[in-house]
Amino acid sequence: MEDITKSYGTLLVLGGISLVVERDTILAVMGPSACGKTTLLSLLAGLQTPDAGEICGLSGKSISYVFQEPRLLDWLTAEENIALVLEDLFPPAEVCRRVEEQLEGMGLLAYRRFYPRRLSGGQRQRVAIARALAYPSRLLLMDEPFKSLDLGLKLDLIARFLASWQAAPRTVVCVTHEVKEALLLADKVVVLTRKPAVVKAVYPVPVPREERRADTLALLALEREITAALLREEEREEPSPLPA
Amino acid sequence: MRASTGRDSPRLFLLSLLFALALWAGAAAVVGREVILPGPVAVFRLFGRLFYRGETWVHLGMTLFRGVLGFLLSYLAGLFIGLPCGLSRRFDAFFRPFLVGLRSTPTMALILLALIWFRADAVAVFVTFLAVFPLVVQNVTDGVRSIDPALLEMARVYRLRRGKLYRRVYLPAILPYLLAAAASGLGLTWKVIVAAEVLAAPRWGVGTRMDRARVFLATPEVLAWTILVVAVGLFFDRVLETTVRRRFFPWE
Incomplete structure (x- = not known):
């Protein structure tokens, strides 16, 4: 699969998102609740079509x-x-x-x-x-797959999932609410803004996957940074419909 | 969906049966005239006599045959119309007036028309068909509509072939509705078939015998035939409820 570039602007939910997912990597997508993360996945899955913009490198996959x-x-x-x-x-x-x-x-x-x-x-x-x-x-989409599991089981399943993925790598886009989970899974973490969502920031995860633990120091700093970005986004005022 | 099959439900069934019999016997004693309301003893004595008469079973057999034939025809036709109605709103919008019209037509009107059009033997089959048909269509349509769109989305992502989609996703999802359609359709069948036979008076048929008994004021016989038809209805209902359900719903 070639690298995918996507940009679209659906009227309400996604206000023009562009991002690239490298082949056989795991991308974690984070953002405030109801910001359109699920919409993003269903666009990728071809279950809905974007109003504008293009999804490349996915046709027929x-x-x-x-x-x-x-x-x-x-x-x-x-x-x-x-x-x-x-x-x-x-x-x-x-x-x-x-x-x-x-x-x-x-x-x-x-x-x-x-x-x-x-x-x-x-x-x-x-x-x-x-x-x-x-x-x-070729592409695996996951929408909060480890939600509603208790912590021990969640970590166990993440490990099992990664083992299975490493045996046969494929491109993964995973929506999640938990920074720790994103940092254990992903090569890259994308944070979206509130609705209408655009990409706020992209954080590559610098530690090789094998060395990551829930308490890896380099990850803790990154965790703090992403959490702060998410909180800022959650607390931001709803943009008023008309510019003042 | 149906009454629970709890541990004490057979006992309760027996109790309610006894209660009904007591009520009946009491009422018969108060009325005191067998022509108006014979008691259970008189009816069951007659029932015993009917039981050993070969003709009885021919009458019952013909009624059963007509009922099952009319029911099967309307069930097949109901599937044939109900499936597309569930899948397409426009198909449904086109057919709905027919169904509503058919459902609000008095059964007696159907029987009278059938008497004009058909031989006595065919009347009951035709009337059963028309009376049960809308019921089946409605159930099948509801069943198709009840399918969770989320499951269809899943099937689309994993690119299930059309044949497999219908066989493995649609069919099992509407199966409970098909069973409900069969149960309520058969229930209606036994009511309608006797009415049609009473008026059409085919040579063989429970309805014919009931009307004959009425003419001779043989009230115990009217009641005996009635009980026979009710028993048939209960039997079919039990068969559907147990055998079919166990066979088709192993996951419940």
Whole structure:
């Protein structure tokens, strides 16, 4: 995949965003609540089209998407939910291998034959992540994938996710609310402004991924900086509709 | 969706049955005339006599046959119209007036017209078809509309093929509605079919026998046939509720 340049201005939500995501890197997108982060992902996924501007380097590329909710089919078991999106692409043996690999990666192998209603919220979300990873996409979109998980499990899943990603790197755009999470995952963190959102700042993460811990010193400084930027943005007055 | 199958529900069912029987026996005792309201004993004695008469089962069989035929035809037609109605607002807008019109047509009007148009044997089938059809369409349409757009979005991102989308996403999602359509459709079938048979008087049919019994003021027989039809309705409802539900909804 070539580098993607995107710029668009949808009337209300996104006020002209331009950014570049390098191939096979992880970009974390942060910003105030309801600033249009999800809209950004759904534009990338091709579920909506921008009013203006262009998304380059994505046409025809396969995409997987971890939505804010798991979006599993209640009538299929965990493994069937994952197999569903693979069956058209691979022979049965390969489907089976991929399903097992990702369920294993998410620590869910014991629950493979469970229907979603019998899984906990966190387990369902992990099935959704496993589905997105099992699908052979060039671009992986994630909308707060580790939300509503307790801290220990969250760190565990982030580690599992990174292991799986490193085994088969692909381009990832991940929306998140938590600076720590962004700093563990990303090569680059983008902070958006309030609605209508534009790019406020881009922070490359200077520490190699293997050396990152929740308490790495260089990260703490960056964490403070990004948090401050986010807070400033949250507290900024809503721009008045008419310039004074 | 339906009554719970809790541990004490069979006991409660028995209790309510006993209560109804007691009420009936009490009322019959007060009225005191078998022609007006025979008691349960008289009706069940007659029921026993009917039971051993071969003809009874031919009458019942023909009524069942007409009912099931009319129901199946209207169910298939209801799927055929209901699916596109759920998928397309314009299709729905076009068909809605027909359905509303059909639903507010008195059943008796349908029967009278059918008497003019068809042989006595076909009347009940035709009337059942027209009476049940709008009900099925409505349920199927609601079912298709109830599908979570978020799931369809997911299917789009992962590029599910059209056939798979219908088979694995749409169909299971509307299955509960199809079952509800079958349950309420069959319930209506047994009511309509007897009415049609009473008026059309085909050679064989429960409705015919009921009307004959009425003419001879054989009230116990009218009630015995009624109980038979109710039993048929309950039987089909149980079959749908247990066998079909267990077969198609393993995830619940």
